[in-house]
Amino acid sequence: MARKPNRMYRQIRGQAYTRRKYMGGVPATRITQFDLGNVTADFPIVVSLLAEEPCQIRHTALEACRRALNRYVEKKVGPANYHIKIRVYPHNVLRENKQATGAGADRVSMGMRAAFGKAVGTAARVCANQPILTVRTTKEGFAGIKEGLRRGRMKLPTPTRLVFEKGAELVM
Numbered sequence: 001m002a003r004k005p006n007r008m009y010r011q012i013r014g015q016a017y018t019r020r021k022y023m024g025g026v027p028a029t030r031i032t033q034f035d036l037g038n039v040t041a042d043f044p045i046v047v048s049l050l051a052e053e054p055c056q057i058r059h060t061a062l063e064a065c066r067r068a069l070n071r072y073v074e075k076k077v078g079p080a081n082y083h084i085k086i087r088v089y090p091h092n093v094l095r096e097n098k099q100a101t102g103a104g105a106d107r108v109s110m111g112m113r114a115a116f117g118k119a120v121g122t123a124a125r126v127c128a129n130q131p132i133l134t135v136r137t138t139k140e141g142f143a144g145i146k147e148g149l150r151r152g153r154m155k156l157p158t159p160t161r162l163v164f165e166k167g168a169e170l171v172m
Contacts, residue, residue, distance in 0.1 A: 069152035
């Protein structure tokens with residue numbers, strides 16, 4: 001069965017569902033790394049990507065954002081001149097009441113009986129003005145970081161903005 005569109009899971013509805021102990025078979029998160037680049041260096045510029053609206057961000061969208069950002073930045077800035085940290089974790093388990101489709105589905109399908117749903121993925125619940133990821137870099141690498149963040153933020157389901165946490169006077 002095909003994956004449902006993200007617009008079905010973007011809104012925060014109901015209580016968070018996070019107790020994996022009672023669930024059978026929650027899919028693993030797609031995010032492979034939460035810290036990328038040079039994690040030990042001290043960089044003068046720190047920029048964060050903030051969500052402007054409360055929403056849920058699926059683990060697949062976070063991974064797509066991370067990959068788009070990291071791929072561009074690694075080519076343009078170099079692997080030793082930046083550090084990316086993903087600051088949210090997809091705890092919330094998404095459920096779906098699977099329906100049979102096709103010929104004879106009315107004889108097979110259970111309808112709304114036992115409609116609690118199976119776990120289909122995870123999502124991070126993000127509040128308004130909460131940082132999604134933070135990037136540290138040098139003055140020379142800032143232009144590449146800015147373009148990489150523009151490419152990465154297109155993968156996210158919420159409007160975002162860039163905020164300087166440190167070093168705004170260096171790039172202005």
